[in-house]
Amino acid sequence: MLHIANLHVSVADQTILDGLDLDVPSGEVHAIMGPNGSGKTTLSNVLSGRDGYHITGTVTFDGVDLLPLTPEDRASAGVFLAFQHPVEIPGVGNMYFLRTAVNSVRAHRGLPELGAGEFLGVAKEHMARLAMDPAFLSRSVNAGFSGGEKKRNEILQMSLLEPRLAILDETDSGLDIDALRVVAQGIERLRSPDRSMLIITHHTQLLDDVRPDRVHVLQGGRIVRSGGPELAHELEAAGYENLPSEVSV
Amino acid sequence: MSNMIDQLVEREYAFGFHSDLDTEVAPKGLSEDVVRLISAKKNEPEWLLEWRLGAFRHFLTLEEPTWPNLQHPPIDYQDMHYWAAPKPKPQLSSLDEVDPEVRATFDKLGISLDEQKRLSGVAVDAIFDSVSVVTTFKETLAEAGVIFCSFSEAVREHPDLVRKYLGSVVGYRDNFFAALNSAVFSDGSFCFIPAGVQCPMELSTYFRINAAQTGQFERTLIVAEEGASVSYLEGCTAPMRDENQLHAAVVELIALDDASIKYSTVQNWYPGDADGKGGIYNFVTKRGRCAGARSKISWTQIETGSAITWKYPSVILQGDDSVGEFYSVAVTTNHQQADTGTKMIHIGRNTRSTILSKGISAGQAQNTYRGLVKILRSATGARNHTRCDSLLIGPTCGAHTFPYVEVKNDTAQVEHEASTSKISEDQLFYCRQRGLSEEDASTMIVNGFCREVFDELPMEYAVEAQALMRVSLEGAVG
Ligand SMILES: Nc1ncnc2c1ncn2[C@@H]1O[C@H](COP(=O)(O)OP(=O)(O)OP(=O)(O)O)[C@@H](O)[C@H]1O
Ligand SMILES: [Mg+2]
Numbered sequence: 227m228l229h230i231a232n233l234h235v236s237v238a239d240q241t242i243l244d245g246l247d248l249d250v251p252s253g254e255v256h257a258i259m260g261p262n263g264s265g266k267t268t269l270s271n272v273l274s275g276r277d278g279y280h281i282t283g284t285v286t287f288d289g290v291d292l293l294p295l296t297p298e299d300r301a302s303a304g305v306f307l308a309f310q311h312p313v314e315i316p317g318v319g320n321m322y323f324l325r326t327a328v329n330s331v332r333a334h335r336g337l338p339e340l341g342a343g344e345f346l347g348v349a350k351e352h353m354a355r356l357a358m359d360p361a362f363l364s365r366s367v368n369a370g371f372s373g374g375e376k377k378r379n380e381i382l383q384m385s386l387l388e389p390r391l392a393i394l395d396e397t398d399s400g401l402d403i404d405a406l407r408v409v410a411q412g413i414e415r416l417r418s419p420d421r422s423m424l425i426i427t428h429h430t431q432l433l434d435d436v437r438p439d440r441v442h443v444l445q446g447g448r449i450v451r452s453g454g455p456e457l458a459h460e461l462e463a464a465g466y467e468n469l470p471s472e473v474s475v
Numbered sequence: 476m477s478n479m480i481d482q483l484v485e486r487e488y489a490f491g492f493h494s495d496l497d498t499e500v501a502p503k504g505l506s507e508d509v510v511r512l513i514s515a516k517k518n519e520p521e522w523l524l525e526w527r528l529g530a531f532r533h534f535l536t537l538e539e540p541t542w543p544n545l546q547h548p549p550i551d552y553q554d555m556h557y558w559a560a561p562k563p564k565p566q567l568s569s570l571d572e573v574d575p576e577v578r579a580t581f582d583k584l585g586i587s588l589d590e591q592k593r594l595s596g597v598a599v600d601a602i603f604d605s606v607s608v609v610t611t612f613k614e615t616l617a618e619a620g621v622i623f624c625s626f627s628e629a630v631r632e633h634p635d636l637v638r639k640y641l642g643s644v645v646g647y648r649d650n651f652f653a654a655l656n657s658a659v660f661s662d663g664s665f666c667f668i669p670a671g672v673q674c675p676m677e678l679s680t681y682f683r684i685n686a687a688q689t690g691q692f693e694r695t696l697i698v699a700e701e702g703a704s705v706s707y708l709e710g711c712t713a714p715m716r717d718e719n720q721l722h723a724a725v726v727e728l729i730a731l732d733d734a735s736i737k738y739s740t741v742q743n744w745y746p747g748d749a750d751g752k753g754g755i756y757n758f759v760t761k762r763g764r765c766a767g768a769r770s771k772i773s774w775t776q777i778e779t780g781s782a783i784t785w786k787y788p789s790v791i792l793q794g795d796d797s798v799g800e801f802y803s804v805a806v807t808t809n810h811q812q813a814d815t816g817t818k819m820i821h822i823g824r825n826t827r828s829t830i831l832s833k834g835i836s837a838g839q840a841q842n843t844y845r846g847l848v849k850i851l852r853s854a855t856g857a858r859n860h861t862r863c864d865s866l867l868i869g870p871t872c873g874a875h876t877f878p879y880v881e882v883k884n885d886t887a888q889v890e891h892e893a894s895t896s897k898i899s900e901d902q903l904f905y906c907r908q909r910g911l912s913e914e915d916a917s918t919m920i921v922n923g924f925c926r927e928v929f930d931e932l933p934m935e936y937a938v939e940a941q942a943l944m945r946v947s948l949e950g951a952v953g
Contacts, residue, residue: 276904297907306908313905317923326919327909334910366923383909 227251228273228391228422233283235265235272242268244447246283250391253419257433258426259458260444261466266426267310269444270395273424274307275300287391301327302334304390308380308397310426314368320379321363324349328386352385355415356408373400381412392416393424398432410435430458443469500689501558507531510658513558517627520634530647530657537651543785543814544843544875547719547756555721556689557659600625600664600680612676619675621705622667626694629665636667640698644727644764644791652723652758652785656692660725663693668703668734677933679708682722690721697727699734701767706737706933719747719782723758732767732794737775739932740788743943744780751810751839754782761788762818765797765826773800774817775931779943782811787845789818792826792854799828802928806944807840807872816846816877821854821887830861833925836872843875850887857887865895866924868917918945 228250235243242265250256260266272279275297285292292300315323325345332339340348350360358378368376377397384392397409413423413436425438433441433455441458443451445466451457461469501512510531514524539550599612600623616623622633629637647657664680682693699705709726722744728736738761747754757780763772774788790799801817819828834842848859865874876893898920906916922929922941929937 271904274908276908278900296913297904298910298912301908301910309905309908313899313901315902315905315920315923317926318919323906323909323919326911326915327906330910330912330915366926387909 227254227288228424229284229286230273231284233269233272233285234281235268236280237268237278241447242279243272246444246448248442248449250422250424252288252422253417254439255413255417255423255425255436257438257441257455257458258424258444258449259428259441259461264444265447266444267395270307270310270393270424270426273300273391273393274305298330301387302331306384306387306389306392308377308384308392308394310395310399312368312371312376312380314366314370316366316369318367319363320365320367321346321349323367324363324383324386327383331387349382349386352382356382356385356412357404358382374402374405377401377409378405381409385412385416388416390420391422391424393426395426396428397425398427398429406431407435430462433458445469499560500556503556504553505557505655505659509557513659513661516558516560517630519630522638523630526642526647527658527660530654531659533647534651534654534658537654539651543845544841544877545783545785545812545814547783547812550719550721550756552655557692558661559689600678616675616678620669620672621674622665623678624665626660626663626665626696629696633665633667636698637665637696640696640727640729641694642727644729644762645725645760650760653725653760656694656723656725656760659690660692660694663695663724664697665695666697666705666707668697668699668705670700670731671702672700673703674705677706677708679710681710682724690723692722693724695724695726696729697736697738698729699731699736699770701731702733703731704735704737706739708739708741708933708936710741710743719754719756721756721758722781724760726759726761726788728761728763728772730763730765730767730770730772730794730797733769734767735771735773736763737773738763738788739936740774740776740778741932741936741943742776742778742780742784745782746780746809746811747782749809749838751782754811755780756783757781757786758783759786761786762791763789763799764791765794765799765823767797768794768823769796770794771798771800773798773802773931775800775802775928776804776815777925777928777932777943778803778805778813778815781813784811784813784815786815787817789820790828791820791822792828792857793822794826795823796825796827797823798826800931801828801830801832802931803832804835804925804928804944805833805842805844806835807842808837809840810838811840812843813841814843814845816844818847818849819859821848821850821857821859823854825856825858826854827857828859830859830863831927832861832863833928834863834865834874835868835921835924836865836874837868839871841873841875843877845877845879847879847881848889849880850882850884850889852883854884855886857884859887859889861889861891863891863893864924865893866921867895867897 230246230248233243233246258266272281329339353360356378380397398406410432437455441453441455442449501509510527514527645653647654666678668674697707730736744755744757765772772790778784792799799819805813805815807813817830830846832844834844836842844863850857863876867874874895878891880889882889898917902920903916922944
């Protein structure tokens with residue numbers, strides 16, 4: 227499980243996270259909601275090892291201290307981040323990129339490398355479930371993909387990499403109705419007793435489909451409210467401004 | 476990334492070994508006597524000696540050019556050898572006669588001179604210092620009517636062809652280094668593809684400098700007659716030495732009506748060490764003439780080696796509807812300097828040219844693109860598209876772009892785009908989040924940056940080029 231205690235994160239003297247506590251047990255799906263600029267993406271970055279932050283506090287995953295690990299070591303340990311803004315890498319084939327990613331994580335898990343042919347079969351299977359055209363494999367990573375296509379590509383990577391901790395940063399933003407359903411199904415399929423998921427979102431739609439175990443509100447650099455799925459609707463009705471700030475964990 | 480930039484370490488140059496061979500060298504220095512000696516060594520006909528002497532006398536009137544964006548101590552042209560050849564003098568008819576040490580050298584370089592061992596069906600002319608030691612698949616090619624042999628052999632066996640085309644694209648008056656090369660050129664490759672023939676295999680020349688304090692001055696001449704086509708590849712390496720060594724080659728390409736020549740280079744001369752000591756000075760004149768209508772000449776170059784690269788593979792678009800292309804990746808790390816680009820001279824009507832230049836610099840390196848697009852009055856409907864992309868790795872390197880355009884015909888369309896970028900933190904983090912090491916991520920991103928150029932290489936070399944990028948950038952990123 228993911229355990230975060232008293233996490234403080236700042237960038238150039240600006241405090242972004244200010245004593246954040248959060249536990250996501252194995253097998254559970256938690257949602258984080260919070261106003262723009264409240265630090266949701268920062269939290270995702272800190273969990274997955276992006277540098278440039280001043281960090282104090284505790285972050286462990288299955289008892290392992292994540293903070294000293296490089297991003298690639300965390301990835302190998304099973305941490306996956308679906309980016310709010312997936313990055314374009316011109317000239318690097320999507321298929322090659324995905325296979326390299328899968329094989330580096332497999333190597334870490336002591337699994338044999340997947341050859342190009344073998345991987346293609348696996349990738350196509352996953353793509354079919356996500357209603358993705360196999361043509362995306364031959365294009366450059368995210369280059370020229372529409373917003374929704376980029377998000378689907380993130381889900382594809384997530385299902386191929388089979389992470390132990392998946393963080394989805396606004397993967398549902400900018401998706402059409404069908405895509406939203408595909409993403410929800412993708413998440414559902416990955417739900418499993420030995421996997422923790424953290425879904426960052428601004429919308430209740432995805433949460434209605436996925437039914438998270440807990441919903442948390444991030445505001446002022448910490449979790450100010452936690453509750454069941456109904457909290458998302460309460461938020462939608464009241465807004466962050468009027469949210470009673472009692473903490474109910 | 477800032478911390479890893481400091482970690483610029485001496486990159487591993489895998490080809491830096493030196494073979495111990497009994498080598499015959501001409502005395503140091505440049506003189507009419509040396510020119511005569513080289514010509515005599517090769518039993519050349521009188522006309523060729525006269526041509527060399529003409530070049531030499533012209534050379535004496537010239538000064539080394541100072542316009543390139545390059546810095547190096549003065550080159551002492553009297554302090555090097557102009558001829559070096561492994562003994563015994565190779566007049567080889569079969570592979571068995573190749574000096575085992577020379578053969579071992581090429582084996583070590585991954586260039587098998589054994590026809591049976593070559594899977595890819597690539598014919599190789601192997602040049603060791605000043606001489607061609609062997610050319611493979613000559614018979615197979617001859618059946619198709621293709622002549623592929625060393626320059627010296629061409630002079631002996633096909634003197635009329637050589638005489639007709641030698642200097643017809645790059646005359647010895649062209650520039651300082653062309654004049655020098657014309658006076659003292661030693662060997663090189665000659666390819667002739669007769670009318671209507673598609674060359675049945677890739678042709679390639681592999682240049683190896685071995686001897687110390689020796690310059691290499693080779694000459695390559697490729698002629699594709701009407702409707703003929705050929706793809707040719709050049710590769711090169713040299714031992715690691717503290718001194719700088721000069722390589723001044725001339726390459727001439729001639730394409731007649733409907734002919735097409737694709738010339739690819741993977742240049743991996745020794746670049747010098749991390750402090751900028753040693754390395755090859757690569758001053759090369761390469762030019763093609765699209766002499767015929769609808770002919771096409773395409774240059775692709777991957778420049779990763781040399782301490783200094785001075786090189787502008789060019790195309791003279793003389794035939795109507797002819798096409799010139801230049802695709803380039805130039806990598807400079809540590810103290811390497813490259814001033815490279817192309818010239819597209821549009822003479823014929825509806826001639827088209829494409830220039831795609833990718834410059835990558837790391838460390839203290841300086842990378843300059845210098846290009847000229849010249850549209851003459853006669854070139855009605857000419858078009859050019861140029862794109863120059865630079866990628867900087869670290870804060871202490873430089874990228875410079877000098878695109879010159881001269882248009883004398885109003886109907887011409889000339890477009891130029893340029894960009895300078897860095898490997899972005901976002902890209903690196905994205906890759907690393909997916910499990911790639913920092914170094915793998917950087918290499919992948921750089922290879923992606925070069926992709927459009929690599930795509931122009933023959934398949935087997937594209938793979939080699941990618942591997943080479945990794946070695947070249949080792950320590951510069953990651
Ligand atoms: N590198 C940085 N330098 C300066 N400020 C930063 C940096 N990274 C984040 N911030 C600031 O920290 C705050 C939190 O940003 P973050 O991206 O984490 O918000 P978010 O909750 O993901 O917002 P959104 O809902 O809009 O995606 C913002 O005010 C942002 O401007
Ligand atoms: Mg965000």
